[in-house]
Amino acid sequence: MNAKSAKKLFKKYLNNECSPEEKELLDRFLESYQDKDAFLSEFSFDEGSQEELWQKIAEKTTLEKKNGSYFNRFVFKYAAVFIALLGLVTFFNVQRKDTVKAPALLIEDNAIVLKTGDDRTQEIVIGGGETITDAEGNILASQSDDQMVYHAKSTTELVYNEIIVPKGKRFELKLSDGTLVHLNADTSLKYPVSFIAGQDRKVFLNGEAYFEVAKDPDHKFTVVANDMDVQVLGTHFNVSSYANEENYTVLAEGSVAINDKRSDGGDGEPSILKPGQKAAMAKDALVISEVDISDYLNWRNGDLSFNNETFGAIIKKIERRYGVRIENGYAELEPVRFRGVFKNETIQDLLDTFKESAEFDYEITNNQIRIKKPLL
Incomplete structure (x- = not known):
């Protein structure tokens, strides 16, 4: 329409x-x-x-x-999808139809993996009750449902663990200092088993995570995310550092200092972020803008949210959210922009919504989805 x-x-x-x-x-x-x-x-x-x-x-x-x-x-379920293309605004209502059903997706159920400092690996099952131990059998952390909690202990040596969350899953990690980290799909975080008194706290992120940093004025907390260092004392913020995508930090409360390591090796004057602001790593500079933070935080609830984002960017979000692979054979859709929120829809429901509104066909082979230009 x-x-x-x-x-x-x-x-x-x-x-x-x-x-x-x-x-x-x-x-x-x-x-x-x-x-x-x-x-x-x-x-x-x-x-x-x-x-x-x-x-x-x-x-x-x-x-x-x-x-x-x-x-x-601003939520739709088999409902409104909005498209803005070349200044023409269209909208659609997509309802389930009793048509020939597409083949079922065979979604890979990859495990969450924990790598310990002594080169051991352990699979983490959401809903399980795993414990993490050191080489001597001492308990370092314990799991409850979808959260792993590390127990503080005095140490003089930094030992790092790394947790790897695959596509299609999310997980929570409570560090030994009480900092809570919400990990999005396709994300890894490297962190100390225990922090050392007198030294700054530092973790290393690839992917996306929301941090609720425990307040500790004597120990600065830094998230290293590719070319971006985010430094805080105690605050809530989201960092996204997926490869080949826009890297950014969004601040929910408190304040953070962003160091762009591309400029002067990160030794230049940091940019201070205020609540409701986003710092994005543009090509030549760090760009700060005012945003609706809910657009960037809804993933913690399992929502798939996009606000005036291109179809190309949305495909990547769908792949992470559902743990599938998507090949876009309809290049003309790449720049088309959408906005909306999906909550508990299945991947087929989501695809059918886009199929009707964006007018494409798709086919499924195992866990591979191919988007095709419709036949005239």
């Missing part, structure tokens, strides 16, 4: 002429707008229609708040 068709449907909505299916489509579309200007900027309605449409949104907002259900959600 193009913008012209959408405006016709809005007119039917104003005149109470929509079918139940059309009304559900527009209701879900309107749910995505929490701001009047954001809504009106996407459609060039005349002034009278603008006010009438927004009044309907306001009325529905008030009604749902009275019923205890807030209207400021």
Whole structure:
């Protein structure tokens, strides 16, 4: 549906002429707008229609708040996908159809792996109760469900462990100082079994993690993520350092100092980040911007969130979230931008949503998905 068709449907909505299916489509579309200007900027309605449409949104907002259900959600389930391409805004409502089902995906169930300082490896099963021991059999850490907790002990020697979380899984790690680390899929973290008194705390990240750093003014905490060092004393922040993708830090609370090691070897003046800001490693500089941090933190709840992101970038998120491989044979889709949030949808539900809205076909072979240009 193009913008012209959408405006016709809005007119039917104003005149109470929509079918139940059309009304559900527009209701879900309107749910995505929490701001009047954001809504009106996407459609060039005349002034009278603008006010009438927004009044309907306001009325529905008030009604749902009275019923205890807030209207400021931006979530769809087999629902609205928004595309902005070359200035043309289109939207779609995707519903399950009783059509021929695609072959089932055979998703690989790779294990979380822990590498210890003495070169041993141990598989971690989510929901299990593993214990981590040193070479002498002393317990270093214990697992409860999806979290591994390290126990503080006095030491004068740094011994590092490394945890590797595969695609399709997430895990939590509580370090010996009490710092809680939420690890996203396809992520590895190298960290000391115990920190040493009098020395700064330092961990090494490849992938994405959210840190809730235990406050300790005497021991600075540093996350080393490729060419970016994030230094804190105690705060909450997200770091993403996937290879061949934008590397960035988003601050939720407190403050952090970002060192770009590409500039003066990291010895230059650090950039200070404030809550609600993002520091991204652009080609030649560190770029700081104001962001909606929920767009960058929803992954901790298992959500797949994207806000005006290209289809090419979204493919990488889907691969990590579901542990699948995707080959895009429809290059024209790469620059198309989408926004939305998937929660508990299966990979097939997600693909069917995009298939209907972005108009592509796909085929499944084992755990390989190939996106294809539709036949005319």
